[in-house]
Every structure is written in C-alpha cells, then in structure tokens.
Amino acid sequence: MTQPMATPSTSAPSAPAEWVHLTSIPFAGGTVERYRLPNGLLVLLHEDHSAPVVTYHTWFRVGSRHEKPGKTGLAHLFEHLMFNETEGLKAGEFDKKLEENGAESNAATWVDWTYYYESLPKERLDLAIKLESERMSRLVLREPQVASEKDVVANERRYRVDDDVEGAASEVLYKTAFTVHPYHWPTIGWMEDILAFTPEDCLNFYRTFYAPNNAVVVVCGDVRAKAVLGKIAKAYAHIPASHIPPEDIQPEPPQREPREVTLKKPTTSAKVYVAFRGPAFGDVDHATLTVLNEILFGGRASRAHRILVSEKEMATDIRGWVSTFTHPGLYEMNVTARPPHGAEELERELYAIVEAVKAEVVTQEELDRAKARLELSLLQSLDTAGGKAEQMGFYETMLGDPAGAFRRLEAYQRVTVGEIRTAARRYLQTESRSVVRVLPEEEGPDADADGASDAAEGEVAE
Amino acid sequence: MTIERLEVAGTPVVVERDPRIPLVSMSFMFRTGGASDPQGKDGLLRLMLRGLRRGSGGRDALAFEAAVDALGGEMSAEVFTSSCGVHAQVISRNLEPFMELVGQMLGDPRFPEEDVRRLRQESIAEIVDARDSDRELANLALRRGLFGAHPFGRLAAGRVSTLEKLGRGDLVAAHQAHVRAANMVVGFAGDITAEVAARITEKLIAGLPAGPAPESALPEPVQAKGRRLFFVDKPERSQTQVLVGRLGTHARDVDHFPLVVANAAFGGTFTARLMREVRSKRGWSYGAYARLALERARHSFSMWTFPAAESAAECLALELELLGAFYKEGITEKERSFFGKYLSRSFAFDIDTAQKRIGQALDVDTLDLPADFYSSYRAHLDAVTREQANEAVRARLSPDDLVIAVVGTQATLLDAVQKAIPDLAETTIVPFDAD
Numbered sequence: 064m065t066q067p068m069a070t071p072s073t074s075a076p077s078a079p080a081e082w083v084h085l086t087s088i089p090f091a092g093g094t095v096e097r098y099r100l101p102n103g104l105l106v107l108l109h110e111d112h113s114a115p116v117v118t119y120h121t122w123f124r125v126g127s128r129h130e131k132p133g134k135t136g137l138a139h140l141f142e143h144l145m146f147n148e149t150e151g152l153k154a155g156e157f158d159k160k161l162e163e164n165g166a167e168s169n170a171a172t173w174v175d176w177t178y179y180y181e182s183l184p185k186e187r188l189d190l191a192i193k194l195e196s197e198r199m200s201r202l203v204l205r206e207p208q209v210a211s212e213k214d215v216v217a218n219e220r221r222y223r224v225d226d227d228v229e230g231a232a233s234e235v236l237y238k239t240a241f242t243v244h245p246y247h248w249p250t251i252g253w254m255e256d257i258l259a260f261t262p263e264d265c266l267n268f269y270r271t272f273y274a275p276n277n278a279v280v281v282v283c284g285d286v287r288a289k290a291v292l293g294k295i296a297k298a299y300a301h302i303p304a305s306h307i308p309p310e311d312i313q314p315e316p317p318q319r320e321p322r323e324v325t326l327k328k329p330t331t332s333a334k335v336y337v338a339f340r341g342p343a344f345g346d347v348d349h350a351t352l353t354v355l356n357e358i359l360f361g362g363r364a365s366r367a368h369r370i371l372v373s374e375k376e377m378a379t380d381i382r383g384w385v386s387t388f389t390h391p392g393l394y395e396m397n398v399t400a401r402p403p404h405g406a407e408e409l410e411r412e413l414y415a416i417v418e419a420v421k422a423e424v425v426t427q428e429e430l431d432r433a434k435a436r437l438e439l440s441l442l443q444s445l446d447t448a449g450g451k452a453e454q455m456g457f458y459e460t461m462l463g464d465p466a467g468a469f470r471r472l473e474a475y476q477r478v479t480v481g482e483i484r485t486a487a488r489r490y491l492q493t494e495s496r497s498v499v500r501v502l503p504e505e506e507g508p509d510a511d512a513d514g515a516s517d518a519a520e521g522e523v524a525e
Numbered sequence: 526m527t528i529e530r531l532e533v534a535g536t537p538v539v540v541e542r543d544p545r546i547p548l549v550s551m552s553f554m555f556r557t558g559g560a561s562d563p564q565g566k567d568g569l570l571r572l573m574l575r576g577l578r579r580g581s582g583g584r585d586a587l588a589f590e591a592a593v594d595a596l597g598g599e600m601s602a603e604v605f606t607s608s609c610g611v612h613a614q615v616i617s618r619n620l621e622p623f624m625e626l627v628g629q630m631l632g633d634p635r636f637p638e639e640d641v642r643r644l645r646q647e648s649i650a651e652i653v654d655a656r657d658s659d660r661e662l663a664n665l666a667l668r669r670g671l672f673g674a675h676p677f678g679r680l681a682a683g684r685v686s687t688l689e690k691l692g693r694g695d696l697v698a699a700h701q702a703h704v705r706a707a708n709m710v711v712g713f714a715g716d717i718t719a720e721v722a723a724r725i726t727e728k729l730i731a732g733l734p735a736g737p738a739p740e741s742a743l744p745e746p747v748q749a750k751g752r753r754l755f756f757v758d759k760p761e762r763s764q765t766q767v768l769v770g771r772l773g774t775h776a777r778d779v780d781h782f783p784l785v786v787a788n789a790a791f792g793g794t795f796t797a798r799l800m801r802e803v804r805s806k807r808g809w810s811y812g813a814y815a816r817l818a819l820e821r822a823r824h825s826f827s828m829w830t831f832p833a834a835e836s837a838a839e840c841l842a843l844e845l846e847l848l849g850a851f852y853k854e855g856i857t858e859k860e861r862s863f864f865g866k867y868l869s870r871s872f873a874f875d876i877d878t879a880q881k882r883i884g885q886a887l888d889v890d891t892l893d894l895p896a897d898f899y900s901s902y903r904a905h906l907d908a909v910t911r912e913q914a915n916e917a918v919r920a921r922l923s924p925d926d927l928v929i930a931v932v933g934t935q936a937t938l939l940d941a942v943q944k945a946i947p948d949l950a951e952t953t954i955v956p957f958d959a960d
Contacts (some may be wrong), residue, residue, distance in 0.1 A: 092545050113545060113941050114877040155805065159798045163863055165870020179791065184873045214808025222811055222831055226658050234662060329760045331653045331958060363578075364590035364871040377652040401650040428595070435597035439616055442548045443599075504760075 081292045081300055082106075088466045091445050095455055095465045097290060103276025103304045106295055107455050107465050115184060117284030118448040119191035121199070122178040122456040124279075125272035127250040128312070128389070133259075134513045136216065136252015137268050139172040140260060143212045145179065148169075150201040157194060164190050167449075172500065173250055175389040176460050182449050183200050183284040185294060185412040189294060189407050195280070196298035199273055204265045210462075213257055227280070228330050229397075232499045235337045238323050240393055242495040244315035267286065274305035279459050284395045315391070323498040332379065333406040334399045334501040335415060339491050343395040344461055350474035351486040352394060356383045357433035358425050358483070359416065367398075367416055377404040377412060393497075394490060406500040420487045424480040437475045441468055527863045529719040530852055533726045539886040540709045540722040541879040542826070547617045549715040550880045553631060554727075554887045555708045556612035556741045559681025560820075562568075565648040565690075568683015572641075572648060572691055573699040574602035578609070579640035581870055582629030586640055589626065596748055599622045604681040607743060607821035608891035609703070617716035624725045626941075631704055632732030641693045649688050656958055659759065659932040662830075663766035664957055666755040670928035671770055675746045686960045690942045706730045706736040710890045714879035743822040748772045751950030754943065758935035759957035762781050765837035766932040769844060770827035773817045773921060775893045780917035782905040784817060784826075787914040790856040791815050797864070798847060803830055821892050826922055834933060838941035845946065850925045855915030869903045907921075932957070 085097040085105075096108045127138050135298055148154040161168045164187045170179040179193040224230040234249045241247035251257075256456050280299075282291055342348040360383030373379040380399040387391030396417075400409050444450045458467030531538040548860040562569045578600065579586040588658040593600060597616035603609060611631065615623040638929035655661050665680065672678035683691075709730075748771060792799035792815025810830040818824040828848070832840040856864075876882050876899075885899040898905075931942055935954060943949055 083775070107796075113543065116873050116877050155796060155801070158794075159863075161798055162794050162867045162871075165867055165872065167874055181875055184870055187870075211805070211808045215804055215811055218764070218808070218831070218833055219811040221833055224661060226762060226764045330657050330799060362590060362594050364587055364594050369587060372647070373643065376646060379647060379654050399654055401646070402653070428591070432591060435616070436594055436599075438600060439597040439614065442546055442616065443614065445546055446548075446880065448877070478875040489689070 068263050069190060070117065076453075079289070081296050082292055089107045090455070090466045090469070091451060093183065097465065098292060099276065100296060100300055101454065102300065102302060103274075104299050105279045105294070105459070107279065107281045107459060108291060109451060110286060110288060111283055111451065112285045114448070115285050116182060116448055117185045117188045117282065117286050117450040118180060118182045119188065119195065120178055120180045120281035120452045120456045121195050121459045122279040122281070123272060124175075124178055124277050125177055125459055126173050126175045127252070128174045128245045128296065129272065129310075130245060132246070132248075133256060134264060135248040136250070137264060138177055139250050140212060140216050140257065141265060141268055142170045142172045142177050143216060144204060145198055145202065146206060147208045147212070148203040149197045151197050154194060154473045157198070157325045160190060160194065166190070171293065174246055177457055180449065180452065188282075188291065192294050192298045196302065199275070199278065199299070202269060202273070204262045206262050206271065209260060209262045209265055212258060215255060216251070218256050220254060220257065224251060228328050228334065228501055231328065232326060232334060232336045232501050233454055235324055235326065236338055236395070236497060236499045237256075237393070238337050239324050239499065240318070240340065241315050243313045244390065245312060246315070246390065246392060248491070249317065271305060271308065275299055277300050277307055278303040279456055281452045281456045281459070283455065284448040311485065312390070316469060318495040319343060320499075321496045321498070323491055323502045325502060327504045330501060330503050332384070332400050332402055332504065333404075333409070334397070335406050335409050335413065336499040337396045338393040338497045340495040341392050341514070343389060343391045344507075345389070346391070347474075348486050349385060350471055351478050351482050352385045352431065352490060354430070354433050354475055354478045355425075355483045355487060356385050356394070356422065357436055358429045359383055359420070361433060361436050365431075367413070370416060371398065371409070371412060375412065377401055377409055387461070403424055406502060410498065410500075417487070417491050420484065421491060424484050427480060430478070430483070434475055438472060441472050444468070460477050470517055528531050528882060531719060531723050532707060533711075533723050536709050536711060536731045536755060537731055537890060538705045538713070538722060538726050539883055540717065540719045541883055542711045542718055543714065544715075544716045545709065547716050549613060549617050549620050549713065549717045550612070550614045550883075551555065551627075551669050552610055552612050552712045552883070552887055554608055554710050554891050554918040555703050556608060556710070557608045557703050557708060557739055558605045558607040559679055560676035560743055561703075561739070562679050562681075565687060568648065568681065569685040569691055569695055571604040571681050571683065571701065572644060572688065573696045573703070574604060574609060575648070576636050576641060576644055576696050577602065577634045577645060577700075578628045580635040581625070581633050585637070585917070586900045588762060589630070593623070593624055596623045596626075596860055598626070598884060598928055600627075605820075606677055606681065606824070607663045618718065620721070622645050624729065628729045628732050631729065632734075634700060636700070638693050639819045641696060644757060645691060647686050648683060652682060652688070654687055655682075658764050659762065659766045659915055662757045662759070662798050663768045663930045663932045664956055666757050666932070667768045667770050667825075667827060667928055670753060670755045670930060670953075671772070672746055673749070676743055677746055677820070677822070677824065680864065684960045693892070701734045702739045704733060705736050706733050707736065708741075710887050711792040712883035712887045714883040721889075724749065741821070745822055746772060748926050750926050751944055752925070752929065752948055753950055754946060754952045755928065755955055756929065756939055757932040757955045757957050759932055760934055762932065762934045762938075763834055763936065764831055765834050767830050767832065767841055767844070768827055768930040769824050769841075769848070770930070771922065771926055772823055773826035773869060774917070775823045776825070776898055778893070780913065780920060783909045783913035783917035784862060784921055786865050786868065786906060786909045787856050787918045788817050788826065789868055791851050793864065794867060798851070799828060799830070799844070801809070802843060802847060803840060808889035809833070810838045819892060834938055837931070837933060837938060838945040841931070842945040843880065845924065846923070852918055852922055852924050855918050856911065858911045860910065861911045865906055865909060869906045872902055880945060
C-alpha cells in the first residue's frame, strides 16, 4: 500500500473563513486535511465512515526532553494534572462527563511529546472539543490536586520502575548512555523530584507549553470536516498563542569508551540490556537500522531468535528497538538468559551476532522478510480510528508529515543489503556501547543483602 | 458491517468483509482450553498449540517461520481457560499461499522430538521468568485460592513440574483430540469475501484429524467459606499487589447483566468507587479496579490494587470496607443510570472493527454465551434496574467468603495485612518461586 506525496489541494472540503487549509495528503484510502488557525493550532482531519465513532487526539510538542535537572518528571506529572479541575469543571467532572458519554480517554508522555485522546460515539464529538479546549487554557493548579497526584505518580514509579526489573534496568541504561542530554533522565522522573514539585512549577510549565501554537489536534472518524472545523474554531480561536522558548539543550558528546553497570535484583534469570548510540528519528539511517533490527530481532526466524533462543537455547526473550526520538537516541538490544546461562556468556553471543552484520551483508531473503514484516506492522496499526489518529499525530509531531508512516514504508522498501552493513558499521561500535547487566541476587561473588539498592544507584564504570 | 454466517462441512464460519486495508485476519478457535488439560498435565494444550509451528508440510520450524514472515503474515496461539485457538493475519495479496501454511500447520504438524524438548525447556524458562511479574504472581495465587482442584485452577501455561513430564506422545494425542473440525469455529475479517473464506476453510478442514468434539463440559466451581489469605512472599517489595476475589456469574445467569452494571459502579471505571476512594482521594494506588471474568462456567469477581508497601494494609482494609458497604447497600439510582449509560455507549468501541465483531461472534460459540449476548448487549444493559443490580450483588458478592492474594515481603508486611482482614479464617504462605 503506497501513498503518493502530498499535493496542494483544490478539492479540500470548504472550511470556515478563519481556517487556512495547508495541504491535502493521501492517507489510508482517504486523505488527511491539514488546517491552521491564526493562533497556530494545527488540525488534522481524516474522515473514516466505517464505524460510528470518532477519535480526538491532542498532541503537545513537550516531553521530558524539555525539563531541567531537579524538575524531572514534570511533563508526566502534568499529564496527570490535566485530568483534574478546570475553571469550568470541578475536580472529577472531566472523567465523569467522558464516562457518562461512553468515551474512552487516556494520555501518554514521552521524551519528545505528550498526547491526550478521547474516543467517542460520533454524535458526542462536541464533548471532546469542549473538554480539550477547556483544559488547554483554563486548568486550575492548586496545592491539594498537585499533592495527591504526586502520590499517585510516586506509586506509578514504584510499579513501573522500582519494583520492575525491566523498568529499573531501562532507566539505568539511559542514565548511563546519556550524560548531558535530557534523555539521561526517565520520563517518569526521579523520585525526589516528583515529591518536590510545587503548584508554581506546574503553572509555569502549563503557561509555557500548553498553547495552541504548540499543539496538533487530530480528528479521525465518522464526521464531516466542515462541521468539525466550525466547532473547533469556536472553541479554540480565542486561546492566545504562547511564546515557546528556544530549545536550550546540550547535545550528547560522542561516546569514546564502552560503559557498563551491573545490578543485583530479586529475579531468577540474568538479563542483559545493551545499547549503541543511534540516529535521530528523522535521520535517513533510522529507516535502515529499523530494517536491520527487524532482521536481527523481528520474529522467530530472525537471527538473534534463531541463534540464541532456538539453536543455543541460551535465551528466553530477545528484543531490539531503535529509539524513535527527535534527537539521536539508542539502538537497544535486550536479552533474558535461560539459566544456567549467564549474562557474560549471552553478551559474547550477542556481540558475535552484531559483528557478523558488520562483516558480511545480510541475505536478500532476510531483507525481503524484514520488509514484509514492517509492511504488515504498519497495516495492523491502521485498523481503528484511534490507531490512525495516533499514526497521524505522531508523524506530524515528529516530522511535520501526518502520512509519514507511509513515507517510512517506502524508505524501508528502498533499503539495500549494502546500506544495512554500512549503517551497522556506523552505529554498532564497541566504544559507543552501554551495557546494563541484571543478575539474580544470589549470583556473583559480591552478592549481599544490600546489593540491589547499592547497584541500583548505577555506578558507571568506563 | 454485515457478518455472514456459513457452515462449512458442519463447522461454523463467520466472515465480515472490510476491504479498506489490504489485510486479512482469521481465527481458528476450539471449544477446549487450559481447563481441559488432563489432571497433572497443566500446560499440555498450550505446548501442543505452540508445537504446531515447529515444523509441518515438509518444512522444519525455522523454514516455517521464514515462510510466514516472507508473506507478510503473523500467527499466534492463545490458550484461555475454556477455549484456545490460533489467530493469524496476512497481507491480502498473499492470502492463498499463506493458507497453505495454516492448513499444513493445523493438519499436519510433525512435533519433532528435538523441537518438543526445546519447546518444553523454553516454556519452563518462561514460567520462571514470569516470576519477575508481581501482578502475575498475584493472579496465580488468586486462581489457586479460588478454584483449588477445579479445572479452572489448572494453569494454561503449565507448571514446571507438569511441563517436565510432557513428551511428544502427549502433544500428538492432544492434537488428534482437540484440533478437529467438530471442535472448531472459524472467523475471517478484512479484505476477504465469504466465498473465498468458505473455499479455503473447506480445504483446511479436509486436512484436520477426524472425529467428534472432545468433552468440554465444565463442573460448576464451588465457593469456599471464610476469608482466606494467600500471601506470596517475595523479597524487597516496595509495592504490594493485592487481589481480592470470589466467584461471580456466568453470562447465562439471569443476574449477569445486573452484576455487570453494579461492578462498573463499584470498580469498573476511572470514576467508580474504588478508584475514587483509593487513588483520587488517597493517592494509594495507581490503579484500582474490579472486574468480572467471562468463561464457559461461572468464574470470578475480583478487585485489584497495588499500593506502596507502607499503605498496603490500610488500602486492603479500605477495600474490604468498600466491598462490605457495596454488599449491604448496593448502588444508588444515580450510579445505575450513570454506569449503565457508560457501558451501553462505550460498547461502540467493542465493535468498531470487523475483527472485534468477528471475535465476539466466536466467543458466543466457544463460551456458550446466549445467542443474543452481544447482538442485544445494549438492550440488556439498558433494561437493568437498580433493584436487580443490588439483588445480584447480594446474591453473588458476599464479603464473608473471599480469597485475598497479596504479593509482598512477609517479614515486613504479613502481620499488618493479617490485622487488616477482619475475621480472617486462614493464611497460606506461598514462596514466590513455588511451582
């Protein structure tokens, strides 16, 4: 399923006067229409009449990358606070109104963005427009709400990180691989920062980043564009744009030596989290490495699965991921050992697999399989209105192209075996590698009762 | 949005065409699940289904996986408590060659000795890995506490001790017994017509083991008396998984929909009582939910929280109080109206894709649901009165007979948890790495 490039539209639905129609882009058998209001609010509209539902996404270009040391976790805490009181809605009313109308609603925060969504029966779209415009400009941030939500987030952190082996290891991995760039800290934030936030911190963050000129609204579902645009203009046109400060981030300096950390955890099997410094999502190498990752880790016929799980029976779980971040991120490779095999043995095997793709080109058959798997994966993500809205919102926020997923698919199709080897040589370098080993507590010569908490501090050995 | 219902050589086939995305989804479901594993052979059905992929039709396991990938296909096997099956998706231009693979896999699996051994070892290792998940440990403790020796107490994933004893012969026998047309229902959704679905199903059925459907009837589980604590002891827990459960309803029970509405008001949504009291007011737990499980026989009602260890006892005490008040006073008319509307309106998202609608049609068959369970779902909910909801709560959810599963560190938490449970009848300590 390929998509032609965007063309200036002469057949776009007529929009109310205040809107500027930017482009009309083919998307999943229809089009996505891009519009902008004078205050900077960007709206993406995709009509999909296959089910009587609509999904309303609001993406803000703010994530944990925009935080400062000492204030980590603010973007995520803020996501929680957005479900609280507004000037027009008492605490708890927001969720009540959505539930009463049968809506699904949630939000997510990551390093580069935060998004909120509501999926509703189509005749209830007005509610999403009203609630989202209300909380974009009239959120109430007071001590009781902030204090209670801090506790909830602290519990979320315990659940996802402190008592979760994978969550804890992932946190240490990024902390180790990044030293000055904000990807160093976890999106959920350090516990001491979470517990120290004040309503003033939250208010400053809100006034800066929650504004129409920092947002993308995506409407996808059984609606008619003209009516939706009229309603959105009425609800948002009066909200002033904010001054988004220029980004003030130190790029991560090149890594010259491998880094490693060993953690002791109450787990029954060793785990190895290896990461090489990777490209930014917008970099041409990102698509190439994504295809390589599919060859190495995608499915049971992939190299790592075949060698580590099937043939050598050393691992139970293998995963690879090229981080999809605005700035250069990591190429992560995670392996869980099958006892009695241990972390070091597994690492050696993993590095042999890595070295092999640097030395020899992969086979054409491996490449074709990877491309077919990536095509299937994109098609699967377009099954629901919510899935389509997420694709459009993510690609618009990251690359300024709501149909970017299809462009990526075309890029995957163009990748050659030679390009894969070059990308492997460029990125999979020993000196730019960070490793977190997780060992069962009873394993190793220095295991003691305090092992886990000491190790969890993440001493970096260079 | 039209589901076509066919019968192909006696096997029900449901099809919904949706050609917007060039993808075909399919499910081959069987009316037997983990509860049908023989006594002492927990995990057999799952091992057999996973073994289907380890070679068939002249291909070994690796060649089979490579062939699936090359076609832009994907397969997964699932074993639920009372049903199991294989789901697959493929880019529609490759449907025909993909169906050859599916047919060979279901009809002619080889189960090579060496692959069975590997699969068994993989499955055992995964069970050991799953002990990293406190949530999973709590689920296991609750199930064992609630169902004991009832087939629902068997673990579809198996136990280390039961998997160790399974061999190739067991898998061959399980395949011959369960993967039969008479035990199967089939669903297709996406870029496929009913004619094509019928043709490929007919071909597939011709290659399956013959014979009648295996026994799939399940005895009714019995609610044990008293409040019983199953404490899973795991070191260094800063957070505590807490599940509180008892038997619930079956979809055939006249009070099922009334209990669904009452449960939603108690703990089914973000604004329900549990979430409001535990998270919104006190910030004790990130999540706080109650749910009713749907299986072929009566299964469970349960509530789930995961507070910090220092608030676990208080949180549990509060949950028991809330359950007590719910039992005694039921829900208000305002709650019935609010949550009834929520359930009825949000049903739109249970049926917003062809794949989901086909999934429901298959569930009706595999879980013995009333024929109009989903087709009249909204009408069932809208008809529930407050009196019916509260009668259902009183009939089904006595707080006197409960299983309480807690995952925490015994040395620092057990005492406080025991004190938080009035009239606690018995405590069982379970090591987190127990079989």
